[in-house]
Amino acid sequence: MSSLATKFAALSTDNAPGQEVRRSDADIRALMIGEALPGRAVDFSHGDVDAFPPPPDAMERFAEAVRIGGRQAYTEYRGSADIRAELARRLEAFTGAPVSTDAGVIVTPGTQGALFLAMAATVAVGDKVAIVQPDYFANRKLVQFFGGEVVPIAMDYLGGGDGAGLDLSALEAAFVAGAKVFVFSNPNNPTGAVYSQREIGRIADLAKRYGVTVIADQLYSRLCYDGESYTHIRASGLPDEQCVTIMGPSKTESLSGYRLGVAFGAPAIIDRMEKLQAIVSLRAAGYNQAVLRSWFKEPAGWMARRVGEHQGIRDELLAIFAAAGFPTRRPQAGSYLFPTLPALRVAPLDFTRLLRQQANVIVTPGTEFGPHPRSIRLNFSQDRSAALDAARRIVEMVERYRR
């Protein structure tokens, strides 16, 4: 294969969340056991913004931007200065460390855009990059795309320790071996694990000692459940120039249709990100940027209610999977569940296709997140009763196909 063919083969999106509709499932019928399981279709590959709608004034902010016209259509590549100023104040309040309006914030098309730019700005050909297993599927693909070398760091997310279960000795070994960048999601996608203060402190210490750049994907850090505490690595003693934090309103706030992300921290990295954004997409859509004005300013009680509703669904789903005997980490934050299924008579990827064809349930295969073929990921930001019914159908399908 040519170098480009190899590069793009590694980027396969055949099993990526949201792409299910492009799969050809013609040959799956031969594997089917039993009849279809009726029930309302549930797409656990992403949250349902109809079940959990955006805050009330998002569309109003957008319409206002359209009325403003040119000034809002053409912002600086890093985003409108007014909006960055508002964001900087709120993000420093939320994370507990200063954010520079002028040098320390960039608005991107979704958090995916921020992650792409941050990795491009820090990973050179041949660089070692420490990646958690399991973690968000794009982390690994981005390292490969930029010609870096993935150094996997295991996370014992079912181990029951005080934190996420990251193998900190392996992380130090990776840093000793020359890893230049550590990228991780916190809360972890797909398990919902939140890193403890001890873990974050240790990661910060190690990164500081070995001069490693940390990219912290904190997309779900506002959706923290009762009794959990969250530690921001950017406020944990790591020098500002070694850390970029990524957030956005696509998940908890259901604003994914507007494609907005924000990266903040190290000015030199943000600067590179802007230079690259100029040739990747120019800027986050101008009018859409205005929707960020209402971010972190939801009506009183809105966020608490949203967290509470998700917590209820989480607990009921955990009960269903516990009764079925599927080992599952109890998410401390976010809306992902990552149950481990028992051994099946069909290949894992075929099982997810059968789930879709027979049970009207879409899940993301565990292999998208690392070497986790027996796991599936569910985004449980869904209509409650539809989600519970769908989870019961998953359990029934597992019984049917159990080895």
Added chain:
Amino acid sequence: MSSLATKFAALSTDNAPGQEVRRSDADIRALMIGEALPGRAVDFSHGDVDAFPPPPDAMERFAEAVRIGGRQAYTEYRGSADIRAELARRLEAFTGAPVSTDAGVIVTPGTQGALFLAMAATVAVGDKVAIVQPDYFANRKLVQFFGGEVVPIAMDYLGGGDGAGLDLSALEAAFVAGAKVFVFSNPNNPTGAVYSQREIGRIADLAKRYGVTVIADQLYSRLCYDGESYTHIRASGLPDEQCVTIMGPSKTESLSGYRLGVAFGAPAIIDRMEKLQAIVSLRAAGYNQAVLRSWFKEPAGWMARRVGEHQGIRDELLAIFAAAGFPTRRPQAGSYLFPTLPALRVAPLDFTRLLRQQANVIVTPGTEFGPHPRSIRLNFSQDRSAALDAARRIVEMVERYRR
């Protein structure tokens, strides 16, 4: 410098259109001759969507998408299937060659997004890429970013021949020397030159003979002036698998605030572009995509009026620059003018800064488009009288700083 530092140094956006506000112009006062030239501020670095507003129903389509909710927020990475189907029909009617809904169209965040993905999908490290001089500034930067080698092809846009003036012998020599990709804008950005049928036919023949992939940026191809004819390279005998065409509604239709672009053609390239989009930005913002439903369906007379108004401004600006003795190509399409200025007593980049500081006029330096230090680019999609006044101030400033 490290390899990343070198890579990002080449991506400098210091003089890129729209970034003027980030420049530090403190030291420019020492160079100033005379007083400020009063007049309404005109930013020729991009079109003025307040002077030329979008078609009436764009915002309505957007609001409709927000009401539809989840299905429109989360589309396939290559864009909503419904919208791609509509686009495929209109783009094949416009360009005169078939477009496959399923395999041959991708919706991107702006045409910049499409250009980035198309180049990433076709340019490997070390590949030679033929680039026109002058041409859109990102073409060159993208080749450099992907580790390719720029092979410049001169265009004698002031020569007065039947077409754009591309040096077709140099193009063939580049192909003979192994260039893998040819990327060009038509109408040309910054000159407004349109390639003749003879030139396009010859480019297609050569690309076919030497197996070169052609990326045709046709962003402005709907804004064609009286008496001009436009030839689509994708309908000129080039095999579909060797050609990707890029368009979008950001310019002529003033929808830049929605950040929408479309690439269509070679299925294998579109497929790679989608795989990469999955890690670059996931998709064009879901709700925004719906705005494409009204593209090519503007109210009767809307486009003719828009073209006519631009043609009027073009002719008046050309008259002002002709009277001043600035050699300027008469644009056949699009809304860019690229006059050549006489020799000045200050450096070209300083002159653009002086224009901004003293005359309230923003232009883009010619060096952004290739080795054209004596030229400046104006996007004349502006309020007519403000644009004419600003052009007169440019002439006056040139007189003041003339060597």
